[in-house]
Amino acid sequence: MSSRQLMTFLSENLSSLKEKGLYNEIESLQGANGPIITLNQRILINLSSNNYLGLATDQRLKNAAQEAILAYGVGAGAVRSINGTLDLHLELEEKLAQFKSTEAAIVYQSGFNCNMGAISAVMNQEDAILSDELNHASIIDGCRLSRAKIIRYRHSDMDDLRNKAKQARDSVTFKKIMVITDGVFSMDGDLAKLPEIVSIAKEFDLITYVDDAHGSGVLGEGAGTVKHFGLSDRIDFQIGTLSKAIGVVGGYVAGKKELIQWLKLQSRPFLFSTASTPADVAACIAAIELLSKDTQLNQRLWENADYLKTGLTKLGFQIGNSETPITPCIIGDEFKTQTFSRRLFEEGVYAKSIVFPTVPRGTGRVRNMPTAAHTKEMLDEALSVYEKVGKELRIIP
Numbered sequence: 125m126s127s128r129q130l131m132t133f134l135s136e137n138l139s140s141l142k143e144k145g146l147y148n149e150i151e152s153l154q155g156a157n158g159p160i161i162t163l164n165q166r167i168l169i170n171l172s173s174n175n176y177l178g179l180a181t182d183q184r185l186k187n188a189a190q191e192a193i194l195a196y197g198v199g200a201g202a203v204r205s206i207n208g209t210l211d212l213h214l215e216l217e218e219k220l221a222q223f224k225s226t227e228a229a230i231v232y233q234s235g236f237n238c239n240m241g242a243i244s245a246v247m248n249q250e251d252a253i254l255s256d257e258l259n260h261a262s263i264i265d266g267c268r269l270s271r272a273k274i275i276r277y278r279h280s281d282m283d284d285l286r287n288k289a290k291q292a293r294d295s296v297t298f299k300k301i302m303v304i305t306d307g308v309f310s311m312d313g314d315l316a317k318l319p320e321i322v323s324i325a326k327e328f329d330l331i332t333y334v335d336d337a338h339g340s341g342v343l344g345e346g347a348g349t350v351k352h353f354g355l356s357d358r359i360d361f362q363i364g365t366l367s368k369a370i371g372v373v374g375g376y377v378a379g380k381k382e383l384i385q386w387l388k389l390q391s392r393p394f395l396f397s398t399a400s401t402p403a404d405v406a407a408c409i410a411a412i413e414l415l416s417k418d419t420q421l422n423q424r425l426w427e428n429a430d431y432l433k434t435g436l437t438k439l440g441f442q443i444g445n446s447e448t449p450i451t452p453c454i455i456g457d458e459f460k461t462q463t464f465s466r467r468l469f470e471e472g473v474y475a476k477s478i479v480f481p482t483v484p485r486g487t488g489r490v491r492n493m494p495t496a497a498h499t500k501e502m503l504d505e506a507l508s509v510y511e512k513v514g515k516e517l518r519i520i521p
Contacts, residue, residue, distance in 0.1 A: 145458035146479055156181045159497040161474060168474040169506050171492040176342055176449065177421040178497030179371025184414065185407040192406030200399035205388070208399035216405050217384075219412045220376050223347055224364070225356035228384035231405070233397050235337050235365035235375030239266035241391030242361060242377050243304070246331070247272040252298040254288055254330070256280065256305045256316070263304055263335055273298065279309075282320045289328040300331060307336035307349030311483050311491065313446030315343075318353045333361040341369020342448060346415040346422050370415075372407045374400050424496040425449055428503060432494045435507040440520035444489075452478075452489040453510070455519060461488030464517055471509040 141147040154162040158181045161170040179185055192212065202208035213231060220229035232238045243266035247253060251272040255263065258279045267274050275292060277285040285303065292301050303325055305316040318334065325332045336348040344351030346369070350359050360383065366374035377387060388394060415421070429449035436443055442454045455461040458479045465477035468490070479488040494503065514520035 145462055146481075159495060159499070159502055163474060166469075166472075168469065168472055169498075169502050169509075170474050171494065171506060172474055172476040173493055173495065174338075174368040175371055175497070176369040176425055176493070176495050177371065177415075178495050179369070179411050179414070179421075181497075182371065182411075182414075185371060185410050188406040188410035189403035192402040196402035198403065199401055202398065203394075203396060204399045205395050210399070210402060210405070212402055212405040212409065213399060216409050216412070217376070219409060219416075220364075221378055223412050223416060224362050224378040225347065225351065226362060226378040227381040229376050229378040230384045230387050230391075230394065231366075231400060231408075232375045232377070232391075232393055233400055234373065235335075235363070235367060236262040236265075237393035237397070238363050238365075238375040238377055239263050239335060240269060241266075241393040242363065242387060243267055243302075243333070244270040245387055245391040246270075246383075247300065247302055250298065251300040251302070252292045254285060254292065254301065254303040256309075258309050258311070259304065259306055260310060260335060260337070263306070267304070272302075280314070280317055282317055282324065285321065286324050286327075289324055289330060293328045301328065302331040302333055304333040305335070306338070307334045308338035308343070308448050308450070310338050310450065311478060311489070312444050312452060313338075313448040313450030314444075315339075315349060315352075315447045318349065318355055318359075322355055322358045331361070332359045333363070334359050335363040337363070337365040337368060337375075338448065338450065340364040341415060342422070342425065345419060366404075366408045366411075370408055370411045372404050372411065374404060374408065421496045425494070428494040428496065428498050428500075431500065432492060432503050432507070435503070436492075436510065439507065439511050439514060441510065441514065449494055451492040451494065453492065453519075454487060454489040456486055456488060458485075458488045460517065460519075461490065464513060464519065465490050467513040467517065468509060471513060473506050473509045475506075 151163055157173050161168050200208040217229045239262040247270040249271040253267050253272045254275050257276045275288050277288050307316055339349035343349050350356055350362055362378040364376050366372050433451050444452050462477045468475050475490045478491050
């Protein structure tokens, strides 16, 4: 029997979310997550997936996964530190290190686990972390878990970062100081100012940490934001995901050999979670090999992103300052944002509304994620729907 206190808490707060326009309905797909999806028996153009390169449904990755299941089974059978490390895991880590131009890499079961494990393995209550105010939730939670002093700096404000770095260093309070940022900010699509961050880090002897979840496979010929800026040898921690552009699931940290050795000995998600499945690891290997040899998928992604951005801008939508395929249509009001998303759905386009607490209050948006798998015909149809619904709700002239 459920506690009365619990049921009262749940009932009151679920009702409050609905009243504020913050209640999120979670829907399930009938079939694969590609450029066209089936949801509630309806066929829709999909603009809400992180499947940037379309690799989640790529036959080459499917074949690699199937072969791994036949050879290794469906699970690794143990944590990595006991006997769950397969030769496949080591092969993937070697290929990731080469791909990211680092000495070594470590693979985790998710990108979220990377940040939870890596930050707390190095930083503690004697340290400080300078964190961009728009960093991803997994960074925020990883910082909290470390018990380090968290010092937030204004989003991409290098003067504020420098001032706070100086204050932290001059205080002589902290043993280690880290600056941590997303490479690509997932709600707006803008890039971190990595050259300036590296310069400030050098001046104040800061550890540098970049979560490149939305940059890997997208920028720097696929190798990510750090390579895009030519800083592969200047960033201590390069964090990436295997579940977005790579198309599978998992995450990784790339860096110096000694760092990776330390994480394999000290990061708790690595030590206490069963290793990634053979099928997932094999599919990731196939994806990395594909990206290392073929740039056409990356080129198609950018062509489609530019095409959609140009179309939305011409229609009069506010798409912010995105420098990546992430294309927000910023509506503002939470209720209007969710209404806009529902109307798009009714007209055949799946573009999910993003509202508080994922983004600040009053900045609700529908976030579009064009992929390499979309055709121009799909994007034209989506733009036609955007125009119809935008005018209907008086979002555009």
